[in-house]
Amino acid sequence: MVKIGVFIPIGSRGWIMSTTAPRTYPTFDLNKTICQRAEHYGLDFVLSMVKLRGYDGPSEFWQHNLEPFTMMAGIAAVTQRIKMYASIALLTMPPALTARMVSTIDSIAPGRFGVNIVTGWQPKEYQQMGLWPGEAHFAQRYDYATEYVTVMKDLWETGVSNFQGKFFQMDDCKLSPRPSSHIDIVAAGTSDRGMQFVAEHCDYNFVSSGGGINEPDKAGANVLRLAKVAEGTGRKVQAYTGAMIIADRTDELAFAKWEHYKKGTDMEAIAWAHSQSSQDTKAPANSTAGGMAASTLEQLRNPAAAEPNRGLRLIGSYENVARMLDTMAQTPGLGGIMLTFDDFITGIEQFGQYIQPRMRSRSTLSAANQNAA
Numbered sequence: 001m002v003k004i005g006v007f008i009p010i011g012s013r014g015w016i017m018s019t020t021a022p023r024t025y026p027t028f029d030l031n032k033t034i035c036q037r038a039e040h041y042g043l044d045f046v047l048s049m050v051k052l053r054g055y056d057g058p059s060e061f062w063q064h065n066l067e068p069f070t071m072m073a074g075i076a077a078v079t080q081r082i083k084m085y086a087s088i089a090l091l092t093m094p095p096a097l098t099a100r101m102v103s104t105i106d107s108i109a110p111g112r113f114g115v116n117i118v119t120g121w122q123p124k125e126y127q128q129m130g131l132w133p134g135e136a137h138f139a140q141r142y143d144y145a146t147e148y149v150t151v152m153k154d155l156w157e158t159g160v161s162n163f164q165g166k167f168f169q170m171d172d173c174k175l176s177p178r179p180s181s182h183i184d185i186v187a188a189g190t191s192d193r194g195m196q197f198v199a200e201h202c203d204y205n206f207v208s209s210g211g212g213i214n215e216p217d218k219a220g221a222n223v224l225r226l227a228k229v230a231e232g233t234g235r236k237v238q239a240y241t242g243a244m245i246i247a248d249r250t251d252e253l254a255f256a257k258w259e260h261y262k263k264g265t266d267m268e269a270i271a272w273a274h275s276q277s278s279q280d281t282k283a284p285a286n287s288t289a290g291g292m293a294a295s296t297l298e299q300l301r302n303p304a305a306a307e308p309n310r311g312l313r314l315i316g317s318y319e320n321v322a323r324m325l326d327t328m329a330q331t332p333g334l335g336g337i338m339l340t341f342d343d344f345i346t347g348i349e350q351f352g353q354y355i356q357p358r359m360r361s362r363s364t365l366s367a368a369n370q371n372a373a
Contacts, residue, residue: 002335002336004044005338005339007338008046010068013062017265017308019264043352044083045083057267057268076113081112084109084113086115088118098152107177117148119144120141145197147166150163155173198237199226199233203238205240211310213313216328239335243337245321245347245351247354254321257315265307267306270296278297318358321355326361
């Protein structure tokens, strides 16, 4: 059965750069409620991003953000089953301290916590704190991440690290208590180098399913790429992908929401995204920064075609969204789907009550939830 998770909104406006979208101001109570309802409906995991500086523009997209580790520690204490992932911006925290933070949250929720690796592509996030290493980081960020992860694994698995590398030098570094079990490491590498890093060092990769509206059959290209890379390492690495859900009782009502959000598309935020993502002039087209730079430039050149979200969007009635999610679930090699919603409180209830029960790929779980209710 394909796993379903939620990319929880710890940044303002969620994932829609629009002045007419739900404001989604991030608070602990908001995210606690989403996680508890996700757990109630039998969802498998929640993941919190890390964003240290938002985008310019009147929508205030990601200008207000919580810190993922401290928030997830609180959520760990008020949930019982659901898996949680917190993102770490590698340039902001030494690996030994991150390893200890992970071990601490594991003591709150044994076996339910993992870490998402963020190598850093938006320079201003780090320049504002004096932490940006310069343009050299673009080319060596996965070398940096490799050493970072190696130190953490040393500490989690043995309690000590004496790793000596280019970026980190450990001197009888100790960690105790250690985590109760294996700590899952996830990343979102879509470039060739990023996928190689994931295949060698991580457990899961959140891969892009491409943009477009109601195109669930396009989820497989990057899943297949990861599988081929992982074959060469002999490791089992699963691919997860994502989709935004905008649902209602009918297709017409759902698309009316999307058209309303489009009217408020924040061109200043799109320009900011382009200015940041284009700074890595050698970023491959299939990388996060490279893909964003190309997409935002296209929109800036043709504002009439601009959209407040260009990821995969599943828009329609509950029946049609369920059908499209089932199509995605049939993608060979896909381990899970991470969802975002236009309105998260409404969206998680719509998913739990009306969409998931209609999904063949979740039929066993849906029946169990209905019986429990």
